[in-house]
Amino acid sequence: MRARMMLTTADFEDAAREALDPVYYDYVAGGARDEVTLRANREAFGRLNLLPRILRGRDKRDLDRTLFDCPMSMPLLLSPTAFHRLAHPEGELATARAAAAAGVVMIVSMASTVAVEDIAAAARTVTTERPPALWFQLYLQPDPDVTEALVERATAAGCAALVVTVDSPVLGLHERNKRNGFDDLPTGMACENLRNLRGGEPGSVRQIAMSAELSWEHLDRLRHSTRLPVLLKGVLHPEDARLAVEHGVDGLLLSNHGGRQLDTVPATVDLLPEILDAVAGRVPVLLDGGVRRGTDIVKALALGAAAVGIGRPVVWGLAADGEDGVRAVLELLRGELDHTLALCGATGVDDLVRDLVRPGFPGLR
Ligand SMILES: Cc1cc2nc3c(=O)[nH]c(=O)nc-3n(C[C@H](O)[C@H](O)[C@H](O)COP(=O)(O)O)c2cc1C
Numbered sequence: 001m002r003a004r005m006m007l008t009t010a011d012f013e014d015a016a017r018e019a020l021d022p023v024y025y026d027y028v029a030g031g032a033r034d035e036v037t038l039r040a041n042r043e044a045f046g047r048l049n050l051l052p053r054i055l056r057g058r059d060k061r062d063l064d065r066t067l068f069d070c071p072m073s074m075p076l077l078l079s080p081t082a083f084h085r086l087a088h089p090e091g092e093l094a095t096a097r098a099a100a101a102a103g104v105v106m107i108v109s110m111a112s113t114v115a116v117e118d119i120a121a122a123a124r125t126v127t128t129e130r131p132p133a134l135w136f137q138l139y140l141q142p143d144p145d146v147t148e149a150l151v152e153r154a155t156a157a158g159c160a161a162l163v164v165t166v167d168s169p170v171l172g173l174h175e176r177n178k179r180n181g182f183d184d185l186p187t188g189m190a191c192e193n194l195r196n197l198r199g200g201e202p203g204s205v206r207q208i209a210m211s212a213e214l215s216w217e218h219l220d221r222l223r224h225s226t227r228l229p230v231l232l233k234g235v236l237h238p239e240d241a242r243l244a245v246e247h248g249v250d251g252l253l254l255s256n257h258g259g260r261q262l263d264t265v266p267a268t269v270d271l272l273p274e275i276l277d278a279v280a281g282r283v284p285v286l287l288d289g290g291v292r293r294g295t296d297i298v299k300a301l302a303l304g305a306a307a308v309g310i311g312r313p314v315v316w317g318l319a320a321d322g323e324d325g326v327r328a329v330l331e332l333l334r335g336e337l338d339h340t341l342a343l344c345g346a347t348g349v350d351d352l353v354r355d356l357v358r359p360g361f362p363g364l365r
């Protein structure tokens, strides 16, 4: 049999589907309820068209960008995804080494199955031009002391920014997980950032409190308790984007959680112009959701995103081939990004303007 050619992120998804327990595959691939938003994220990128410029490019294009003092080899980052040890025995250690080697930021999930200190140590074992950068994602906890203990832990581990996920007053409901009976980590795996956080906590998933009673006051308290940049992840309404800036956040990660929280919310790339208008350049806006191709990255950047995140493709790479798989996914996207820039007549990622992206022309999908 001919070996599979790993040419696209979809090839990694196919390989991951074969490698993974179907219950875990469904957990990663799935979305909330009817998965309308999950599909919309992809469809929206497909509907947007690129209108390239000619005779104005460059042989060697600049891909690098610095955000929150973190130099990145390209404006692509690893959005936070939980439970990497479900995908590969080395879990987040492998992911962190791949991200460091590729020179991109990894946002560590609060629900990682390796402790943030160990993830940071793994990233530091990689020798590269740029110091490895980790940001830390957290859910605000109803008890602010728990949030603060977590922030202290992430800060001491060397994380350079905090990403506060605000789209989860309750957990999204995935009927795939219900049907599969998946509601906890298997024996031997835990949410290691929560283990012994303040006392003898076991690191159970159930320690992560989702609360519908969180308010801007919880965010204000966090904002005042840390010097790290704070980004909000999951703001969708432009009015909330305005409020977030007023409350002193340093950036937004425009995200619908990969279609895993409220189903039928719009695709993130469709919302991007409205959110950017609301923010009016005061803070950078990053985006994730459905990014699978270099053309997707270019469209989001051209519309004004400061960087884009990928969630599932990282887990597919990890499941398919551990550290090498994640690295391969990142290099594949780097190659597609560079190739798309060339075809668009752009000299680099700073040479992209809104005018390059047009709403779908009829008949072109
Ligand atoms: C398996 C999985 C686990 C996730 N875990 C988290 C998490 O712990 N915290 C969080 O804020 N977002 C989490 N997300 C959402 C991602 O950060 C991101 O928003 C989403 O995956 C982006 O869409 P994409 O998968 O289409 O690239 C998770 C997504 C997946 C697929």
Ligand SMILES: CCCCC(=O)C(=O)O
Pocket: 082, 111, 205, 208, 257, 260
């Ligand atoms: C408590 C873990 C949350 C993981 C998550 O955010 C997701 O699976 O989308």
